[in-house]
Amino acid sequence: MQFKHAPAAVSAVFDDPNVVSAVGLVPMLRLARAAGLVSLSQARLTVPTDKGSNAGGKVMALVAGMLAGADSIDDMNLLRHGGMGRLFARTYAPSTLGSFLRAFTFGHVRQLDAIASRVLQSLVSTAPLLHAHGDEQVMVDLDDTIIEVHGYQKQGASFGYSGVRGLNALLATASTTSSAPVILAQRLRQGKIGSPKGAARIVGDALATLRRSNPGSGARPLLRADSAFYGHATIGTAISAGADVSVTVRMDPAVKAAIATIPDDAWEMIEYTDAIRDETTGQLISKAEVAEIPFTAFRSRKKAEQIAGRLVVRRIPDLNPNKVEQPTLFDTWRHHAFFTTTDKNVTDTVAADKTHRGHAIIEQVHADLKNGPLAHLPSGVFTANSAWLVLAVITFNLTRTAGVIADRAGRLARATTATIRRTLIHIPARLARSARRVTLHLPEAWPWQTAFARLFAVTHAPPPATAS
Structure with missing residues (x-):
């Protein structure tokens, strides 16, 4: 591709008051308002009136900026160009939005958490975000991530388990085999905090939101997590809320003793990395094998707090580089175990192992957020950054909903936020007025025209008629 004009024949002038760069904000903000x-936000946020007047408009402006790609307060100027003032009211200055965020206390952040939960419930009723087949379980994944920050004025920032200076964001997501993840609950924490601290509260909030969002599901949701969350508080909360669990265990003496009792003939090969199938017998030839044994977690606690389930163990050969020249007389193994309360008659050993490994899907959500609003945490005030995280989660769920509405059977239904932004939001348009109507003139032959038209039609449909 080459530029077809001579350099001297082209000039650039910023002078058109009727052009907008992200006309996709029109259906997105309609969706958010619906x-x-x-x-x-207007009813529930009690931010002091000197900073929090018209809280609903300011929350909407912050979400709109994130939808358009903002990852800092200054980036909110994306909303103040060309014809944006003709399309939207109250396009606040970045300084106004920054003052609004800095006025948040922890209580206001919790109010915003409740708003995010209710917005997700409404979005799930609008589009099939958690579509499950039959009695399929909804997977609830729990994990935290470090958001790197720079400078010494960020409240709560410190060096945590990753060795990176930052703040810790704990997320709980929900997904099915046919639905990409949405975020159920979130919490920003100090950088040096241990992963399980406060996790039980997040699990309770997430499962309550899921129960309200998906009331017709008959199957118990399944909470998946890594070994950092293997504790009675987190697992007990999930069980009490009506969920099953699938949580990696630490290799403590009780787990090692249980693994040692598994008979040699109980191990079953699985389709793992580099696995092949024997052409003659049809059996898998793999370096990985799985087996299971009944197991009771937290035996050191009183009997009412002990939890019965299954210990599923995956083993792979332990290739010690110090023993290459002189191989061992018998195989040695590395074991990876997780505790689950799922029914063996419904989910056998191999299926349980494959389902548990699917927990890695939450890493895609972390990467998605860090490629967008969480590329930076914009304020030195911890509660302002906590509110920023909640708004980023609302934005994520909105873009997921837009993708499902626009292209339910196609790739946009499972696309990242960056792809949704590129195809459905960052569309330039020219505004034209005639007879009190505004017409948006979009680029001819836009590759995703059909998807955008479907999203626009759904978000601009008249409200359903109410029975008299």
């Missing part, structure tokens, strides 16, 4: 973001 989900109750403005009304809920």
Whole structure:
């Protein structure tokens, strides 16, 4: 591809008051408003009036900026160009939005958490975000990530388990085999905090949101997590809330003793990395094998707090580089175990292992957020950054909903936020007025025209008629 004009024949002038760079904000903000973001924020946020007047409009402006790609307060100027003032009211200055965020206390962040939960419930009723086949379980994944920060004025920032200076974001997501993840709950924490601290509260909030969002599901949701969350508080909360668990265990003496009792003939090969199938017998030839044994977790606690389930163990050969020249007389193994309360008659050993390994899907959500609003945490005030995280989660769920509405059977239904932004939001348009109507003139032959038209039609449909 080459530029077809001579350099001297082209000039650039910023002078058109009728052009916008992200006309996809029109259906996106319609979707957010229909989900109750403005009304809920206006009714529930009690930020002091000198900073928090018209809280609904300011929350909507912050979400709009994130939808358009903002990852800092200054980036909110994306909303103040060309014809944006003709399309939207109250396009606040970045300084106003920054003051609004800095006025948040922890209580206000919890109010925003409740708003995010209710917005997600509304979005799930609008589009099939958690579509499950039959009695399929909804997977609830729990994990934390470090958001790197720079400078010494960020409240709560410190060096945590990753060795990176930052703040810790704990997320709980929900997904099915046919639905990409949405975020159920979130919490920003100090960088040096241990992963399980406060996890039980997040699990309770997430499962409550899921129960309200997906009331018709008959199957118990399945909480998946790594070994950092193997504790009675987290697992007990999930069990009490009506969920099954699948949590990696630490290799403590009780687990090692249980693994040692597994008979040699109980191990079954699985389809793992570099696995092949024997052409004659049809059996898998793999370096990985799985087996299971009944197991009771937390035996050191009183009997009412002990939890019965299954210990599923995957083993692979332990290739010690110090023993290459002189091989061992018998195989040695590395074991990876997880505790699950799922029914063996429904989910056998191999299926349980494969399902547990699917927990890695939450890493895609972490990467998605860090490629967008969480590329930076914009304030030195911890509660402002906590509110920023909640708004980023609302933005993520909105873009997931837009992708499902626009292209339910195609790739946009499972696309990243960056792809949704590129195809459905960052579309330039020219505004034209005639007879009190505004017409948006979009680029001819836009590759995703059909998907955008479907999203626009759904978000601009008249409200359903109410029975008299």
